[in-house]
Amino acid sequence: MAKKQKRYAFLINLERCIGCNACTVSCKSFYDLHPSINRRFVRETSELLTGTPKRNYISTSCNHCDRPACATACPTGAYIKLDNGIVKHNQDRCIGCRMCATACPYGVPQFDPVKKKMDKCDMCVDRLEAGEQPICVVSCPLEAIAIVDLNEIDESQVVADLPGFADSSITGSSTRFILPKGTTVVRGGIKSWNTL
Amino acid sequence: MSKVSRRTFLKGSAVLGALAGIGGTASSFKKIKPAKAAGKKKQVFSSCPRNCYDTCSIVTTVEDGTIKFVTGNMNNTYTNGRLCVKGYTYPNYVYSPDRIKYPMRQKERGSGKWERISWDEAYDIIAKKILEIKKEYGTTLPIALNKYSGNFNVLNNAVEGMLSSWGYTTRAQGTPCWPAGIDSQTFDFGAAVANDPEVMVKAKYLIVWGANPAWTSVHSMSIIERAKENGTKIVVIDPIMTDTASKADEYIGIKASTDGALALGMAKYILDHNLHDMEWMKKNSIGYEEYLNYLRNNITVEWASEKTGVPVEVIERLAREYAAAKPAAIWLGYGLQRHTNGGASVRAIDALAAMTGNIGVAGGGANYAQTECYGFNYAVQSAGTPPEGDKAGGDRMLNMNNFPAQVLAINNDPEQIPIKMLWVACRNPIAQDPEASVSYKAFESIDFIVTADLWFNETVKQSDIVLPVSSIFETWGLTASYWHYWVNVNEPAIEPLYESKSDLEIAMGISKRLNELEPGSCTYPTDRSIEEWISNELADDFIKKFGFKTWRDILEKGTAKVEGYEAAWSDGKFRTPSGKYEFLSETCAANGHHALPVYVEEMEVPKDRPIRLFSPHWKYGLHSQFQNLEWMRSIHNEPFVEIHPALAKKKGIEDGDMVRVESEVGYVEVKAKITHTVPKDAVVIYEAWYKEQNFNANFLLKATPSDMGSYATGQAGLAFHDQFVTVEKI
Numbered sequence A: 001m002a003k004k005q006k007r008y009a010f011l012i013n014l015e016r017c018i019g020c021n022a023c024t025v026s027c028k029s030f031y032d033l034h035p036s037i038n039r040r041f042v043r044e045t046s047e048l049l050t051g052t053p054k055r056n057y058i059s060t061s062c063n064h065c066d067r068p069a070c071a072t073a074c075p076t077g078a079y080i081k082l083d084n085g086i087v088k089h090n091q092d093r094c095i096g097c098r099m100c101a102t103a104c105p106y107g108v109p110q111f112d113p114v115k116k117k118m119d120k121c122d123m124c125v126d127r128l129e130a131g132e133q134p135i136c137v138v139s140c141p142l143e144a145i146a147i148v149d150l151n152e153i154d155e156s157q158v159v160a161d162l163p164g165f166a167d168s169s170i171t172g173s174s175t176r177f178i179l180p181k182g183t184t185v186v187r188g189g190i191k192s193w194n195t196l
Numbered sequence B: 001m002s003k004v005s006r007r008t009f010l011k012g013s014a015v016l017g018a019l020a021g022i023g024g025t026a027s028s029f030k031k032i033k034p035a036k037a038a039g040k041k042k043q044v045f046s047s048c049p050r051n052c053y054d055t056c057s058i059v060t061t062v063e064d065g066t067i068k069f070v071t072g073n074m075n076n077t078y079t080n081g082r083l084c085v086k087g088y089t090y091p092n093y094v095y096s097p098d099r100i101k102y103p104m105r106q107k108e109r110g111s112g113k114w115e116r117i118s119w120d121e122a123y124d125i126i127a128k129k130i131l132e133i134k135k136e137y138g139t140t141l142p143i144a145l146n147k148y149s150g151n152f153n154v155l156n157n158a159v160e161g162m163l164s165s166w167g168y169t170t171r172a173q174g175t176p177c178w179p180a181g182i183d184s185q186t187f188d189f190g191a192a193v194a195n196d197p198e199v200m201v202k203a204k205y206l207i208v209w210g211a212n213p214a215w216t217s218v219h220s221m222s223i224i225e226r227a228k229e230n231g232t233k234i235v236v237i238d239p240i241m242t243d244t245a246s247k248a249d250e251y252i253g254i255k256a257s258t259d260g261a262l263a264l265g266m267a268k269y270i271l272d273h274n275l276h277d278m279e280w281m282k283k284n285s286i287g288y289e290e291y292l293n294y295l296r297n298n299i300t301v302e303w304a305s306e307k308t309g310v311p312v313e314v315i316e317r318l319a320r321e322y323a324a325a326k327p328a329a330i331w332l333g334y335g336l337q338r339h340t341n342g343g344a345s346v347r348a349i350d351a352l353a354a355m356t357g358n359i360g361v362a363g364g365g366a367n368y369a370q371t372e373c374y375g376f377n378y379a380v381q382s383a384g385t386p387p388e389g390d391k392a393g394g395d396r397m398l399n400m401n402n403f404p405a406q407v408l409a410i411n412n413d414p415e416q417i418p419i420k421m422l423w424v425a426c427r428n429p430i431a432q433d434p435e436a437s438v439s440y441k442a443f444e445s446i447d448f449i450v451t452a453d454l455w456f457n458e459t460v461k462q463s464d465i466v467l468p469v470s471s472i473f474e475t476w477g478l479t480a481s482y483w484h485y486w487v488n489v490n491e492p493a494i495e496p497l498y499e500s501k502s503d504l505e506i507a508m509g510i511s512k513r514l515n516e517l518e519p520g521s522c523t524y525p526t527d528r529s530i531e532e533w534i535s536n537e538l539a540d541d542f543i544k545k546f547g548f549k550t551w552r553d554i555l556e557k558g559t560a561k562v563e564g565y566e567a568a569w570s571d572g573k574f575r576t577p578s579g580k581y582e583f584l585s586e587t588c589a590a591n592g593h594h595a596l597p598v599y600v601e602e603m604e605v606p607k608d609r610p611i612r613l614f615s616p617h618w619k620y621g622l623h624s625q626f627q628n629l630e631w632m633r634s635i636h637n638e639p640f641v642e643i644h645p646a647l648a649k650k651k652g653i654e655d656g657d658m659v660r661v662e663s664e665v666g667y668v669e670v671k672a673k674i675t676h677t678v679p680k681d682a683v684v685i686y687e688a689w690y691k692e693q694n695f696n697a698n699f700l701l702k703a704t705p706s707d708m709g710s711y712a713t714g715q716a717g718l719a720f721h722d723q724f725v726t727v728e729k730i
């Protein structure tokens, strides 16, 4: 029987992510990106995600969508959706018109001011093909990022949507998140409130 | 002063190595194959020397003489092949256009009008100034040194050696970071010796008390996550709901500076319910009866609740859980001791761990710090001894934690030998010292200031001469951690950029010029290679600890572990005068404190400045380093103050508004960030140096001393978190 086609996706564990941006910077370093642009983005998300307030973050890059808006918008066909799920951008075809950046609900494609072309995460496809994990995955000090095959994982254990992250149904974002657990919070009242 | 053990005083340090390419297996990624023959690609081991718990061993990939990538060294099981965000910026650090490239002289301080000079000129100007001072005052005491933790490479202690080789001088002594807690642990245990953090996973229960490893020790945070997944209950006690607290099973938002009360309240409950370990206390401690009597007669859980704001039933439950879990670990952070009663709090927490028999147990402990890995010879430092006949008889010690005020006091007093020249290295005191406005005045009162640095920071801006220092990738080094038990070597990865030199080379250069101008005026050796210097640093018995034959063996893996600290103090041989754990410490009493770990009242909140200011460490910087870099700026580039929504509402402040935060000694204007994660009666400003922005949290801070520190580190610490402000919308 033929092996089922893979659908590679990022799985971000919010219970582990500390919002440190080591992923962003290691990627930037490895690919020698222009200093002004990044392929990964770490944002704060709602403090009330689990009820009691706490610090929560979402680390995302390209979401390698099922219906990539960048690819639809691009006038030169610089984007292709590979069989393994990865959305790849071909800089040789790119004319830097930024249509993709406007179309992407996540604002993923970035304009490289020197190359005058767009740039975005390709899930380190060359590394994956060589049997290695992406740089952000191996760099995250909390091991919060994983590459999964959406055909293999139990979707009931993960979510595709979070506050502050565009609705995954628009373009079929493949990124999945493990939600953080709640923390029991004990916070004493203050007495001198009226004098503050 | 005196009493300072050199190791504790120095806190950091390092050593060196020879050349060798290392296999690609050392790295978590396999970008390139190891260098073959005269290959153009190579990987070398580097070591991050910042004042950081994690002190990482780094694998640096170099192609055609250029650093392409850095990542963690897999050989070091603590580093685990990964770095923090700061570490990953190193290529940007090295090749930043902002680096100081040449020796330079500033026409007028603060003017930014720098002119390039040659090293010969720089050495000449400096050497002549030293000789002039010596001639005028008959001593080199008017020359002061302010150096600390910007780079803990042991070779940088050449700067101390260099000054000694001119004669007796004036020194900034002490450490701002952790002294109160170091004293406490010295009184209780005889020294601060934490369990190896890699065994923290063995804890059944872990209290992270006043530490934020999610930002300041990411590798330990990873260990904590692993422990949590193994079923360890994680409790974080902190006035701020930090990123560490956000990962905990339970967060206790304690009232600042009352940590001692919580520890004593828990201990009282444990005693009342007979959950303490009498056997351990009898066998291993002295003064336990007095301590238990103190609990019986003076402490109630209700009182502890009143003090801390933590409900009685929560204190009782924490006490039960902590006492029942075997083993249970406590990590004491440096934050909780940055108070006027901080040392006393640490002693109370130590006592809680001891009375439950959690000392000497893997997965237990009252873990604060350790200096067991600093087995260096400090040869770079001892190579400098004052020339014969220096009549001063000794260095003049100033308190690093109140340096500017003490400099001004001296320079305003005609009876005292003034401070005419200042050497700054591995430090940005204007950004890091409290009372920044006093720092500026102190600098103004000094005739001649030389700073050796990589960046045009605030301190450099107030200097006359700046000397360009090499990055870690351009020189040799050796570093040890004060938390984990690894020692790392740092091999040069590339040639020094521009005209930069290491602090050690600068020391030798100055010495050479001094002796040309006046033979015998400087004793610092000038003829040793850097490799010779480093080979002098590792003592034979230290090398044997690693099973090495020569120091060069460390080059093979870049890192080596000092074994045997899974359960510090398990031999029951405490380094106190009694040889036991001292609940009752005569040494502590002799130093002006209580003999017992009693509660010391916290500082009173001033009525006119009722809001507490915290200025803890920032995640994208280590003190004044890293946040200035372009890569970091592409992620974040705006200082801010965290305010609780309730306080913001009361003050009419909305998210993004500019606010004025004002203390007794100064003010800053910053953007408000509204968050539920800070207490309602406090604000948080993270200290950092932002490039070309008029921001320095230390304008707000007073140099209020903490209760302890002078016994083991020479000077009391700073009550960084007993600072009070008003906050208004601009």
Ligand code: SF4
Binding pocket: A016, A017, A018, A019, A020, A021, A022, A023, A024, A042, A059, A139, A140, A141, A142, A143, A144, A145
């Ligand atoms: S490196 Fe890991 S922990 Fe840090 S922000 Fe990225 S995903 Fe989160």
Ligand code: SF4
Binding pocket: A026, A027, A028, A039, A040, A061, A062, A120, A121, A122, A123, A124, A134, A135, A136, A137
């Ligand atoms: S998968 Fe690769 S390209 Fe994409 S964000 Fe991670 S490191 Fe960057």
Ligand code: SF4
Binding pocket: B048, B049, B050, B052, B053, B054, B055, B056, B083, B084, B085, B086, B087, B088, B217, B218, B219, B622
């Ligand atoms: S700052 Fe600390 S955690 Fe980051 S790379 Fe350096 S030693 Fe490692």
